[in-house]
Amino acid sequence: xxxxxxxxxxxxxxxxxxxxxxxxxxxxxxxxxxxxxxxxxxxxxxxxxxxxxxxxxxxxxxxxxxxxxxxxxxxxxxxxxxxxxxxxxxxxxxxxxxxxxxxxxxxxxxxxxxxxxxxxxxxxxxxxxxxxxxxxxxxxxxxxxxxxxxxxxxxxxxxxxxxxxxxxxxxxxxxxxxxxxxxxxxxxxxxxxxxxxxxxxxxxxxxxxxxxxxxxxxxxxxxxxxxx
Amino acid sequence: xxxxxxxxxxxxxxxxxxxxxxxxxxxxxxxxxxxxxxxxxxxxxxxxxxxxxxxxxxxxxxxxxxxxxxxxxxxxxxxxxxxxxxxxxxxxxxxxxxxxxxxxxxxxxxxxxxxxxxxxxxxxxxxxxxxxxxxxxxxxxxxxxxxxxxxxxxxxxxxxxxxxxxxxxxxxxxxxxxxxxxxxxxxxxxxxxxxxxxxxxxxxxxxxxxxxxxxxxxxxxxxxxxxxxxxxxxxxxxxxxxxxxxxxxxxxxxxxxxxxxxxxxxxxxxxxxxxxxxxxxxxxxxxxxxxxxxxxxxxxxxxxxxxxxxxxxxxxxxxxxxxxxxxxxxxxxxxxxxxxxxxxxxxxxxxxxxxxxxxxxxxxxxx
Numbered sequence: 001x002x003x004x005x006x007x008x009x010x011x012x013x014x015x016x017x018x019x020x021x022x023x024x025x026x027x028x029x030x031x032x033x034x035x036x037x038x039x040x041x042x043x044x045x046x047x048x049x050x051x052x053x054x055x056x057x058x059x060x061x062x063x064x065x066x067x068x069x070x071x072x073x074x075x076x077x078x079x080x081x082x083x084x085x086x087x088x089x090x091x092x093x094x095x096x097x098x099x100x101x102x103x104x105x106x107x108x109x110x111x112x113x114x115x116x117x118x119x120x121x122x123x124x125x126x127x128x129x130x131x132x133x134x135x136x137x138x139x140x141x142x143x144x145x146x147x148x149x150x151x152x153x154x155x156x157x158x159x160x161x162x163x164x165x166x167x168x169x170x171x172x173x174x175x176x177x178x179x180x181x182x183x184x185x186x187x188x189x190x191x192x193x194x195x196x197x198x199x200x201x202x203x204x205x206x207x208x209x210x211x212x213x214x215x216x217x218x219x220x221x222x223x224x225x226x227x228x
Numbered sequence: 229x230x231x232x233x234x235x236x237x238x239x240x241x242x243x244x245x246x247x248x249x250x251x252x253x254x255x256x257x258x259x260x261x262x263x264x265x266x267x268x269x270x271x272x273x274x275x276x277x278x279x280x281x282x283x284x285x286x287x288x289x290x291x292x293x294x295x296x297x298x299x300x301x302x303x304x305x306x307x308x309x310x311x312x313x314x315x316x317x318x319x320x321x322x323x324x325x326x327x328x329x330x331x332x333x334x335x336x337x338x339x340x341x342x343x344x345x346x347x348x349x350x351x352x353x354x355x356x357x358x359x360x361x362x363x364x365x366x367x368x369x370x371x372x373x374x375x376x377x378x379x380x381x382x383x384x385x386x387x388x389x390x391x392x393x394x395x396x397x398x399x400x401x402x403x404x405x406x407x408x409x410x411x412x413x414x415x416x417x418x419x420x421x422x423x424x425x426x427x428x429x430x431x432x433x434x435x436x437x438x439x440x441x442x443x444x445x446x447x448x449x450x451x452x453x454x455x456x457x458x459x460x461x462x463x464x465x466x467x468x469x470x471x472x473x474x475x476x477x478x479x480x481x482x483x484x485x486x487x488x489x490x491x492x493x494x495x496x497x498x499x500x501x502x503x504x505x506x507x508x509x510x511x512x513x514x515x516x517x518x519x520x521x522x523x524x525x526x527x528x529x530x531x532x533x534x535x536x537x538x539x540x541x542x543x544x545x546x547x548x549x550x551x552x553x554x555x556x557x558x559x560x561x562x563x564x565x566x567x568x569x570x571x572x573x574x575x576x577x578x579x580x581x582x583x584x585x586x587x588x589x590x591x592x593x594x595x
Contacts (some may be wrong), residue, residue, distance in 0.1 A: 064589045069513055090517045097515025104592050108510045112248035124241050125515035127234055169514075181592075 016044045018081070019208040020066055020177055025075035025085075027058075027065055035061050038075065041226060043177070048199055048209040050219045053228035059212040060181055062228065066210060067100055067179045068092040080176070097125035101170030101207075103180035107162040109154035109169075115146070118154060119168045126173060133172060140168040144198060160191025167198050178202055180211045184218050196221055238520070242528035252500045256529065256572070257536040259496065263489035264540025264568045268556070269547060270485070271478035272564065276554030278474040282467060290433045290467055291318070292404035293440050295426040295447070295457040299325060302450030303426065305346035305419040310446040311428060312348070316435040321347035322423040323408065329393060331376045332384035338375045342366055342385065342393055344421055345413035354400040355415065363416045364392065367399040372410035385412075404429050433467050436460065482564075486571050493575035497529065501583045508583040509591025518584035525580035526573055533572025537565035 020043040028034035035058035043049055043066075051059050064070045066077065068084060077085045079095060087095070096102075109118045119137040123130050141147040144164040146157070154162055163183060170178060180199065184192035196218050203209045203223075211218060219225055246253045297303035303322075311320045326341030344363070351357070355367050366385060373381055378395055385393045393414060401411050404427055426447075430439040440459050449455055501508065511521060541561050548555050 060589065060593055067513070069588045090519065093512075093515050093517035093520075095515075096513070100515070102513055104510075104513075108506070108513075108592055110248075110507055110510070113244070117244065117248075121511075122514050124237050125511075125517075125520065127237070130237065130240075 016046060018042045019045050019079070020210070021076075021078040022066065022072075023076040023078065025065065025072040025077060027061060027070060027072050031073070034073075036065070036072075040075075043208045043210055045176075045206050045208055046203050047223045048203045048211065048221070050222035050225045051210060051212045051228065052214070052219060052225055057228040059228055063179050063181055063210065063212050066177075067102060068096055093125070097122055098173060099176045101173065101175035101178040103163070103166050103170050103178070103183045105182040105185050107154070107159075107166040109162055109165060111154050113153070115141075115148050115152045115154060115157065115165055118165060119172060121169060122173055128173075137168060137172060140171055141165070144168055144194070158191075159186050160188065160194070163187055163191065163195055164198070167195060171198075171202055174205070175207055178207050178209045180209070180213075182213055182215075183211060184213065184215045189217075192217060238523055238527055239531070242524055242531055245524070246528050246532055249500075252496075253532055255496060256493065256532040257539065259489060259493055260533045260536025260568055260572050261540035261543065263485060263571070264537050264564060265544045265547070267482055267485050267564050267568070268541065268544030268561070271481040272544060272556040272560060273548065273553050274474055274478040274481070275556035275560055276548070278471065278478070279557065280554045281470050281474075290460045291430040291436055293428040293430065293436065293443060293457065293459045294404075294407070295428070295443065295455060297424055297426070297449065298451075298454035299422060299424065300451065301454035303423040303447060303455070305416070305421055305423055307423065307426065307447055308346055308348070309419070310448070311443055314439065314442045314446070316431045316439050317428055318431045319347075319349055319352060319404075319427075319429040321345060321350075321405075321427050323413065323425040323427070324421050325424040327387050327391070329376075329385035329387050329412070331378060332386045332392065334377060337377055340368070340372050340375045340385070340410050340412055342368075342387075342412045342414055343408070343425075345415050346419060346421070346423070347415070350399075350413075350415050353402065353405075353413075354398070356397075360417075361396075361415065362394075363414060363418075364394055365396045366393045366412050366414045367397045368395055368412035369399055369401045369410060371401075372412040373398060375410050376412075482567075486567065489568075490571045490575040493529075493533075493572055494578060497525075497576050497579035498582060501525075501579045505583070505586050506591045508586040509588045512584075512586060513588035513592060521584040522577075522580040525583055526576055529576035529580075530569060530573045533569040534565075536572070537568040540568065541565050 022039055022041050024038045024040055025036060026034050026038055027036045051062060053059055061070065065072055072085050076083045079099065084092060084095060116134065116137060119141060120130060120133045123133040138147065144167060146161050146164045146168065148157065157165065183195050187195065192215065199209050199211065211222065213219060305322050308320055308322055311317065324344035326343055328339040329342045330337045330339055368376065376385060376395065381398045383395050385395055401409060405411060428439065428443050430436045436459050444457065447455065508521060541564065
């Protein structure tokens, strides 16, 4: 069923309803070697789920499937009860921009733009007001202790700060689903703790947080763990 | 968000992205500016030269048809009424045989030929409306006035057999009547008399041949063998040849330069896309649709190309003015600038599509 692009963000009710669901989902880069076979799972609002497993089992692939960047070869992905596995690129892009937040392993900031530009990058993709988003970006950066001078570039910040900036970017649209790929992979203990706390704080607002991680400290603080 | 606001957001982002990557932006601007300058200094110069040559050919009366009639040929001024019915004629005038006159105040002075003249538009020669002036009033060119010894442009003139004319003013001899110099004419209001020279000017050089045929067919003379005519048809052919060859040379040169630049710009942009593939992968992951990424890159390239075209045009203009070469005209400059920007944007299409196809998983995964 095609998905109508969302036109505005609706705050999520906290109540543990299913937000993302995979139904008998399969995927493989090579059809003869599936990475995932008939894989099913549900992810509820306000929970933090850790996806763990040895390297090469498809953890990141799963994250990118749930994040609508890949299409399952069979099965379904439902977001807020709607099957989006066959939705158009435009609809999936709009869903990503409006409903999802992403944190990548190495922050993936644009080194040529300022920190504030990085945090507000998704405004364009959502068609949101840049002015309003800048205000929210400054609030988030204050909240995560990375309110640097306006002209600061990502190359001038530490790894921990970069990951927190990436977190600010992911939270700018107040996402229903936050996907994080090894968000603490390159961080020291203090920075990791800040990031983990931030993920829980966001989950408390009703966001579904799905984290791919090898970090035992992070796994220990998640509500649930899925082993691949 | 309205379409206008969305486009304005895309343009702002394109400008910000271009600003944030100064080296790539400068390279693109320099390539487009170089292309514009090269085109304007080569084909633009050719176009300028072509326009100058054509202008000078036109100034020599490329479009005139001259018909001479012997006194017994029977050509009379009513031919002008028939010629008036022919399309594609800019001007027509008939002139009688030369009547040699001298300044009435100085018998024995230099003789000047006065011709009775018929036509509907002598204002073109600088004469006032002659419909109510006597047929003995003469307007003369400065050469004729010099010969007559009339520095005040007025005076009496008389023929050897005692026919008197009043010189009342001066006229400007157009290119197509210079063969009649020293020119002195007495405009006639009726259509009575004998015509020895008929001059017809076609509206365009390419109309000279058909207009000649048409005029010859309405002469209605008693003896066609007593008629001779000459046209500047050869000059018109030369004009067409100059226009065709120089135009073709210029066009081929422009196509060659634009094609080479398009390949160069495409290669540069493709290289930049490959360097920035992680950037495009991230944009895709964060919610940028393929069409948005394509639009963003094309807008960015368009802005850079327009900047480059403006700089290139300005540089070429300064160079052409400095060297004293003919300028090809504002429309040519505008056309080259727009074409240069279009070439830049077109060259960016494939790199933009490649950018939009970046796979976030491949680009963002850390091994």
